[in-house]
Amino acid sequence: MKHNIVTAISAIALVLCGFAFWETGYVEIILGLIVIFYLASTTYGSFQIRANYFVKSIHKGNKKSVAFTFDDGPDPEITPRILAVLKEKGVKATFFVIGKKAEKYPDLLRQIDEEGHIVANHSYSHNHLIGFFSKKRLNQDLTHCNEAIIAALGKSPVFFRPPFGVTNPRYANVLKGLKMQSIGWSLRSFDTRAKNKYQLIEKVISNLKRRDIVLLHDNRAVTADALEDLIEHCFNKNIEIQPLSIIINKEPYETV
Numbered sequence: 001m002k003h004n005i006v007t008a009i010s011a012i013a014l015v016l017c018g019f020a021f022w023e024t025g026y027v028e029i030i031l032g033l034i035v036i037f038y039l040a041s042t043t044y045g046s047f048q049i050r051a052n053y054f055v056k057s058i059h060k061g062n063k064k065s066v067a068f069t070f071d072d073g074p075d076p077e078i079t080p081r082i083l084a085v086l087k088e089k090g091v092k093a094t095f096f097v098i099g100k101k102a103e104k105y106p107d108l109l110r111q112i113d114e115e116g117h118i119v120a121n122h123s124y125s126h127n128h129l130i131g132f133f134s135k136k137r138l139n140q141d142l143t144h145c146n147e148a149i150i151a152a153l154g155k156s157p158v159f160f161r162p163p164f165g166v167t168n169p170r171y172a173n174v175l176k177g178l179k180m181q182s183i184g185w186s187l188r189s190f191d192t193r194a195k196n197k198y199q200l201i202e203k204v205i206s207n208l209k210r211r212d213i214v215l216l217h218d219n220r221a222v223t224a225d226a227l228e229d230l231i232e233h234c235f236n237k238n239i240e241i242q243p244l245s246i247i248i249n250k251e252p253y254e255t256v
Contacts, residue, residue, distance in 0.1 A: 007038070049165040049184040055172045057182035061247030064210040065240035068093040068230075069185065071122055071161060073218035074101055074108035081224040083115060089231045092116050094244040094252075095218060096161040096183075099124030099145030106152040113153050118243055118252045120159035121145045121180065131166040139174045146178070155253040159183050159244065181250060185215035192217060197226035205233045213244065 021027040042053075050059050061067060073079045073095055086093055095112050097119055102109050112119055123130060124144035133141065142160065150156050160180045162171060167182070175182055187207055194200035200222055204214065216223050234241050245252045 049162060049167055049182075054167045054169055055162075055175060055182045057167075057184040058213070058248050059184040060186045060213060061211040062249055063242065063247045065242040065247055066208065066210065066212045066214060066234065067244040067247050068214050068216060068241055069096060069161070069183070069244060070094070070216050070218035071096045072126070073097055074105045074112065075219040076105055076108065078221060078224050079108055079112070079218045082218045082227055083111060085224070085227045085231070086117070087115055089228070091231055091241045092118075092243040094118040094120055094159065096120045096122035096159070097145070097149065098122050098126045099148040102145070102148040102152060109149065109152040113155070118159070118245060119149055119153060119155070119157060120161065120183070120252065121149065121157045122161050123163050124148065126163045130163050131168060133170070135170045135173055138170050139177065142174060142178060142180070150256055154256060156256050157252065158250065158254055159252055179254065183213070183244070185213045187212045188215045189223075191220050191223045191226075194222050197222050197229070200226045201229050201233075204230055208234070208239070210239060211247070213247075
């Protein structure tokens, strides 16, 4: 991954520049700049999932269609509203669920599945400090979410979206061990910040392109309010909305 490349280049640069500038009086400045570059690159890579710095995530589809994805559910009030719109419009989506919510609302999880949508892993805890979890604790968290999904559906998810889009080397190791695929996005709706549905609609339709993976949330009323208009915009532009598994050519579940 890019992290390994940057680490190797930085280490080589430290050694070479250390020798080259040892007697110039600039060695501390030069080495300091290299360290700053390394730390800045690592920080950027941690918070920008689309950089694929630590983990190779999928951010766009391979087909000339788009996929709608919803994070942070299931929510007892908003998720049913979203499901109703999707059903009315004949659209299939992907729901990246939080494990502790999946345990609390298994019937909602089954409804999502029975209506033809994909259920995926968005961690069990969605802890704000999950980026600092040890490898063991991270593995337990993701596994716990998988277990909650399996208990409700009898299916083990392959797709995973890191909470807050934050990644690190531990994610890479855990996902490899669990044989899961990290999923990012190419269009972030910012529905968590939208003050009304019109602001959200404008944000999405002004940036939507074919092959986009759209990031939405099924715990926001504004998202449910705007969804029908977003779908109609795609229909009017002859942009097909397909399940995530189809536009990235990957199966969403593995055999239990």
